[in-house]
Amino acid sequence: MSIPITAARMWLTRGTSPFRFTPHYDQPLPLEGARPLGLYVHIPFCRTLCPFCPYCKVVFEEELAQAYLNGLLNEIHLVGSQWAGRREVTSLYFGGGSPALLASRLGEVIAALEEHFIITDGIGVEFHPRDVTPDTLSLLQGAGVTRICIGVQSFQPLSLQSLCRERPDPQILGQTLAAVPFHTVSADFIFALPGQTFDHLRRDILLAEEMGANHLAFYPFIDFSFTPGPSQALSNGEKRALLDQLTAFLRERGYVRDSIWTFARQPGKGYSSMTRTHFLGFGCSATTLLQGQFKVNTFSISAYLERLSQGKLPTALTCRFTPRQRMVYDLFWRAYTTRISPSEFESCFGRSLDGAYGLELRLAQAMGWLRREGEDWVLTDQGAFRFHVFEGYYTLSYIDRMWGLMGREAFPAGMDL
Ligand SMILES: C[S@@+](CC[C@H](N)C(=O)[O-])C[C@H]1O[C@@H](n2cnc3c(N)ncnc32)[C@H](O)[C@@H]1O
Ligand code: SF4
Helix, strand or coil: CCHHHHHHHHHHHCCCCCCEEECCCCCCCCCCCCCCEEEEEEECEECCCCCCCCCCCEECCHHHHHHHHHHHHHHHHHHHCCCCCCEEECCEEEEECCHHHHHHHHHHHHHHHHHHEEECCCEEEEECHHHCCHHHHHHHHHCCCCEEEEEEECCCHHHHHHHCCCCCCHHHHHHHHHHCCCCEEEEEEEECCCCCCHHHHHHHHHHHHHHCCCEEEEEECCCCCCCCCCCCCCCHHHHHHHHHHHHHHHHHCCCEEEECCEEECCCCCCCCCCCCCEEEEECCCCEEECCCEEEEECCCHHHHHHHHHCCCCCEEEEEECCHHHHHHHHHHHHHHCCEECHHHHHHHHCCCHHHHHHHHHHHHHHCCCEEEECCEEEECHHHHHHHHHHHHHHHHHHHHHHHHHHHHCCCCCCEEC
């Protein structure tokens, strides 16, 4: 565990307790106070597996995928039967894996969720570019999908080579997307890859616009310990220069930063499954964040199906937060969106942000990392870069360790982070 992350955790949570994950789980789920709430569904199938990708996924097999979908419907009804009527939720996102491989049944999953939830802010689906076809898009549009996100990664041969990905054709994608329009068309890119320059990124942005994207994500390449490659090549200084040039270029073209690594061309055109105050996750590896706990489902498809066949939730590990741990978790994701709202904090935690973290916020302001905008605290560009560096530590100290363990064991005995 890295020293800066442990020190920051102890300082901000005002205690020495780690985030302790145990196999004990709650059924029914403790949903009191979980408002606003978002939904996430994980589809862990891909045609081929990319060497850089840390997500929970296996190669698509028809029979297994159909059995998984049936398990998913069981999990949805198991959770949804906890209450009578329909509960309001903001959004629903399908991630993976490659959810579009199961496009013919995503409508069934949406209908099952709509028996228990009213979705007020649209439905999003993540795509591998080769699944972006007129038939698949029309099917999903008919099922109520309003936002899509396409994992382009890069249009440049050098980066595609290091990622072992084929070059998507921006013209064909553009024609297909023009024929079946969506409210948000987001494109994912990876930056800080070996040999990548700002000129590569600039060309990628212009091609993404030609393709019809109105929201762009640039994720810094993370070299997870349990994935085969490629390995990290750029220094922090080089990353800073790239991120600064990228941000300036996107602003010139009228984009607004809506999180550390994402930029929207028009207001409201966001794509984000991670930044909710509370969310319910369904499927292998899906996480659920409630008022007092964070839980993660097993990464093993067979263990997932087995648990559900016994009428039990497929939860593998649960972390029960101390009040300060919950606040820090929430502030981390608010800072990721680059905006922290004191009134949202107060309505969630019943105490003022100033009372809880006034000293830290003022220190960050003095360092030039935060500024005031009305009542909100907003990250400056310098603050965004600091957060980006911190997120790198966080990913390697927390996510890499947890996903590494969950990939090896269906139901681990527990872990401290
Ligand atoms: C679930 S993944 C992929 C979605 C889709 N299946 C695809 O292949 O395009 C979501 C996004 O995470 C990002 N990503 C995956 N692995 C990464 C890594 N090692 N470092 C940084 N970003 C990564 C990619 O930009 C990717 O589009
Ligand atoms: S990047 Fe996409 S297609 Fe590749 S393994 Fe990950 S989820 Fe599957």
